Structures are given as C-alpha cells and as structure tokens.
Amino acid sequence: MSQPITDTPAKPITVLVVEDDAVTRRALCLGIEKEPAFKLLDALDSVKSALNWLLHHPVDVLLVDLGLPDGxxxxxxxxxxxxxxxxxxxxxTTSSDQDSVVDSIEAGASGYVLKDAGQLDIGRSLLDLHTGGSPVSPTIARKLLSRMRADKKVNDALLEQVDSEAAGSQISLTKREATILDLIACGDSYGDVARQLALSVGTVQTHIKNIYEKLSVHSRGEAVYEANRRGLLQMDQLKSKR
Structure with a gap:
C-alpha cells in the first residue's frame, strides 16, 4: 500500500483522466483523489469528450489512455x-509497441506507463511527472533504448554513405583526362582519340588507366557510367563542336 505524498503543494495539482474502461477509470480516480496534492477535475471516456473539455478548461496534468472507442x-x-x-x-495504456510510444512522445507526452505495471503508484507517478520527471515503465524504457540504437545504426550508415559520396564527388580529372573521357564516352576508339588529340595510343592508354584509378573502375563502360553519375562528362559541349 502506497504512502500519501507528504510534500503537498500550496495549490492543488489539477488532473484530468481519460480512460474508457470503467473499472480502470475508477481505480485511477481513487488513486488520485486520496492524495491531497491533487484535485481531480474530471474523468472522461472518449476522444470527443476530452477534446471538448480541453477546449474550455486548462489542466496541470493529463492522464490518458491511447485506445479509446472513438479514436x-x-x-x-x-x-x-x-x-x-x-x-x-x-x-x-496496454499498448507497448514502439510506434505508439514514439508517436505519444512526439505528440507531447512526458510519461508512458503500462496498466499491467504491477503495483503502480499513480499518485507518485503523477507527482514525479508534474515536478519534471518522466515516469516510464521498464518495458517501455527498454523498447525506447532499442529504438534509439536501431536509429543510430541507420543514421551512422546514412552518414557513412554521405561521406563516401562526398569524398567521391571531390574526384578531379585533368583537362586532358576529361577530354579523353568525353571522347570515349561518344564511342571513339583509342586510335580515334589519339589522332584527334595528336597523341600516341600509348599516351591515351596511360590517361585511361589514370581515369580508371580515379573512378575506381575497370572498364570503359564502368568509367562512362561512373563519370556520368558524378557529373564529370561534358558530352553535350563536345557533340556541339563536332
């Protein structure tokens, strides 16, 4: 049996209860009414009645179930x-799924306890909430930690991908390499490229090798694809000159 709260505030803490199960609602009301620190303003059983009540009355503490008959x-x-x-x-509530927990917190809840949480001292939980605490059932705390760890893994993976792409976007081709890449992207052979640029085929092949290394590819097709993905090709300009 819980002990009454001894540090009674000068002004009672007003409470609104929204719970559709009559037995649970009555138990919550009794737990609140026996504590002199609180003043139970009302106990409602639906979304509609609660919204209408809140439209006209302020309250210090709201205790609310999630699964209500009308929403x-x-x-x-x-x-x-x-x-x-x-x-x-x-x-x-009885709902312990992660989405319900996260959605409730994002909507504005600071506490989340389960109805089957053993001998829940509703009075002390509400006082803890009112004084800046966040009462959370152990099961819910574990789920939140699990969700945070999962989100961290996803965020770390995304950051790694962004860093990788950012690093890749910094690849810089020389003017000669860029020209050769544009020519082979247009379908020119190494010999065609050599004749157009007055270079030896061996020199063109050396430039191609350097391009492959910078783009981390191993073939002409891969080089063209990767260069196009990174925005390194200037084929439109090249075609306009032909």
Whole structure:
C-alpha cells in the first residue's frame, strides 16, 4: 500500500483522466483523489469528450489512455500540448509497441506507463511527472533504448554513405583526362582519340588507366557510367563542336 505524498503543494495539482474502461477509470480516480496534492477535475471516456473539455478548461496534468472507442489518445495529447504547453501529460495504456510510444512522445507526452505495471503508484507517478520527471515503465524504457540504437545504426550508415559520396564527388580529372573521357564516352576508339588529340595510343592508354584509378573502375563502360553519375562528362559541349 502506497504512502500519501507528504510534500503537498500550496495549490492543488489539477488532473484530468481519460480512460474508457470503467473499472480502470475508477481505480485511477481513487488513486488520485486520496492524495491531497491533487484535485481531480474530471474523468472522461472518449476522444470527443476530452477534446471538448480541453477546449474550455486548462489542466496541470493529463492522464490518458491511447485506445479509446472513438479514436486515439494521441489526438488528445497533441491538442492538449498545443493548447496548454505547461500541462504535463502521461500515457497509461496496454499498448507497448514502439510506434505508439514514439508517436505519444512526439505528440507531447512526458510519461508512458503500462496498466499491467504491477503495483503502480499513480499518485507518485503523477507527482514525479508534474515536478519534471518522466515516469516510464521498464518495458517501455527498454523498447525506447532499442529504438534509439536501431536509429543510430541507420543514421551512422546514412552518414557513412554521405561521406563516401562526398569524398567521391571531390574526384578531379585533368583537362586532358576529361577530354579523353568525353571522347570515349561518344564511342571513339583509342586510335580515334589519339589522332584527334595528336597523341600516341600509348599516351591515351596511360590517361585511361589514370581515369580508371580515379573512378575506381575497370572498364570503359564502368568509367562512362561512373563519370556520368558524378557529373564529370561534358558530352553535350563536345557533340556541339563536332
């Protein structure tokens, strides 16, 4: 049996409960009413009634279920957070899936506890919430940590890809290499390139080798594809000169 909260604030902390299950709603109300620190303003059972109530009344603490008969408690959280930014919001629900947790937090909830969380001391949880804490059931905390680790892996992979592409975009071809690459992209043979640029075929092949190394490729087709992907080709300009 929980002990009453001893540090009673001078002004009662007002609470609104939104829970559709009558037995659970009554239990929550009893837990709140026995604590002198709180003043239960109302206990509602639907999204519509809660939104209408919040439209006309401010509240210090909102305790809300997610699965309501006419919609999601997340809509109530979002509306309350926007209308009364100082209100502290805690979810009490049976839903422990990551999406529900994250969506609730993003909507404005600062606490998230499960209805089956053993001997939940609702009074102390709400006081903790009101004084800046974030009551979270152990199961939910584990899911959040798992989600954060997964998101970090994804972000790290994306950053690695961006860094790789950024590094690749810094590849610089010499003017001669760029011209040779444009010519072979147009279908010219090494001999054709050599004649047009007054070079030996051996010199052209040396330039091609350097181009392959810079682009990390091993064939003409790969070189043209990779150069085009990186925006290194000037084929339109070359064709206009022919």
């Amino acid at each position: 999601s408690g997340i809509d109530i959280i979002r509306f309350c957070a926007q209308r009364y930014p100082a209100c502290n919001i805690m979810v009490i």
